Amino acid sequence: MIDSGSKLDGALRELAGEIARRERPPAALETVLRRSFRRHHARRRMITGIKIAALAACLTFAFAAATVAIRKLLATPPRVAEDRPLAKPADNRRMARPESPLQAIPIRKPPKRRSIQRPRPRPEESEVTTGFLTVGAGLTLGTPDRGSVVRVRLPRSALVAFGLPLNQNRPSDLVNADVLLGEDGMARAIRFVH
Amino acid sequence: MAQSSGVSESDLLRRCAGGDEEAFTLLYCRFQAPVYRFALQMSGSKAIAEEVTQEVFIALISAAPRADAERPLIAWLLSVARNQVLRNRTRDSRYNSLDDSISEPAAREDQLCNLEQRESLQRLRRAILALPPRYRGVVILCELEEMSYEQAAQALDCAVGTVRSRLHRARTLLAGRMRSGMRCPA
Numbered sequence: 001m002i003d004s005g006s007k008l009d010g011a012l013r014e015l016a017g018e019i020a021r022r023e024r025p026p027a028a029l030e031t032v033l034r035r036s037f038r039r040h041h042a043r044r045r046m047i048t049g050i051k052i053a054a055l056a057a058c059l060t061f062a063f064a065a066a067t068v069a070i071r072k073l074l075a076t077p078p079r080v081a082e083d084r085p086l087a088k089p090a091d092n093r094r095m096a097r098p099e100s101p102l103q104a105i106p107i108r109k110p111p112k113r114r115s116i117q118r119p120r121p122r123p124e125e126s127e128v129t130t131g132f133l134t135v136g137a138g139l140t141l142g143t144p145d146r147g148s149v150v151r152v153r154l155p156r157s158a159l160v161a162f163g164l165p166l167n168q169n170r171p172s173d174l175v176n177a178d179v180l181l182g183e184d185g186m187a188r189a190i191r192f193v194h
Numbered sequence: 195m196a197q198s199s200g201v202s203e204s205d206l207l208r209r210c211a212g213g214d215e216e217a218f219t220l221l222y223c224r225f226q227a228p229v230y231r232f233a234l235q236m237s238g239s240k241a242i243a244e245e246v247t248q249e250v251f252i253a254l255i256s257a258a259p260r261a262d263a264e265r266p267l268i269a270w271l272l273s274v275a276r277n278q279v280l281r282n283r284t285r286d287s288r289y290n291s292l293d294d295s296i297s298e299p300a301a302r303e304d305q306l307c308n309l310e311q312r313e314s315l316q317r318l319r320r321a322i323l324a325l326p327p328r329y330r331g332v333v334i335l336c337e338l339e340e341m342s343y344e345q346a347a348q349a350l351d352c353a354v355g356t357v358r359s360r361l362h363r364a365r366t367l368l369a370g371r372m373r374s375g376m377r378c379p380a
Contacts, residue, residue: 029244038215
């Protein structure tokens with residue numbers, strides 16, 4: 001039996017040698033561990049590949065979305081009123097709802113009709129008239145020294161009295177007519193205006 | 195089995211982290227024996243020792259990229275092995291069932307044919323297994339694996355002074371048990 005420290009040391013050394021010579025793990029354990037190693041790294045490569053693919057997909061989507069947004073922005077021109085004098089710009093300007101977060105596009109409100117000053121065309125430049133027709137039996141036009149031409153509106157049916165054709169569909173419509181008045185105020189002649 | 199070519203641990207770990215199976219095999223060949231023996235002496239069961247060895251090297255596969263270059267790899271491996279053994283002991287009835295597990299010295303091959311010496315080695319083995327885990331670890335590492343106090347302290351995650359004091363206490367217990375001829379409880 002062991003009864004001293006030195007003997008204990010000897011026994012421990014002997015036991016250490018015995019264990020080192022005899023105790024080893026089974027050979028199959030190495031095979032199992034190598035298989036685990038391969039499986040672990042195959043899984044890591046797959047996970048890395050998935051992460052890269054997901055990142056690439058996100059970048060592609062972001063790029064495509066940005067491209068569409070920029071194209072939309074460039075394709076929509078700002079609305080501007082043409083050939084019309086604008087009133088006060090500050091009154092007519094308002095901010096449109098921004099189509100993109102990039103900037104707001106100011107647009108101009110079209111001015112009101114009242115402010116449009118369009119010159120009226122002169123009547124004689126755009127009217128067609130008949131010749132003067134005498135009014136009243138036995139009267140001749142002659143050459144009046146003084147007289148005046150008065151513009152009146154008569155129903156279309158008056159055309160018949162002067163031998164002019166009448167549109168039967170619109171007998172009650174009014175037509176313009178110029179009446180030549182003599183010095184005595186009596187109607188001398190009439191012409192119809194179209 | 196692959197032969198260790200004298201490549202440094204850090205190189206092998208770096209290659210292992212990169213997926214080099216040959217590097218992993220070299221690491222396994224280099225450290226499988228001390229890890230297995232430590233697990234066997236701590237648990238007293240071959241089955242548990244095999245399980246613990248497998249778990250330790252599987253942990254190495256996962257932890258290789260994060261390995262600490264300053265700490266010796268054997269210390270890390272033995273630390274993981276110790277934790278695995280302590281974790282298994284509470285839930286495994288095979289723990290400490292040493293009588294049928296540990297190899298008996300073969301009488302035909304062993305040059306020690308003296309029965310008394312054979313029996314005293316067995317008694318010593320049982321006495322070591324009967325020690326509390328904190329004393330058993332230092333005896334196994336310092337006396338059986340012949341590691342230095344510093345290496346044992348790194349493997350057991352304690353100070354060098356703690357290793358010395360525990361070893362002194364363990365030797366006292368062993369000597370007393372051997373003197374009294376006590377058999378460790380089953």
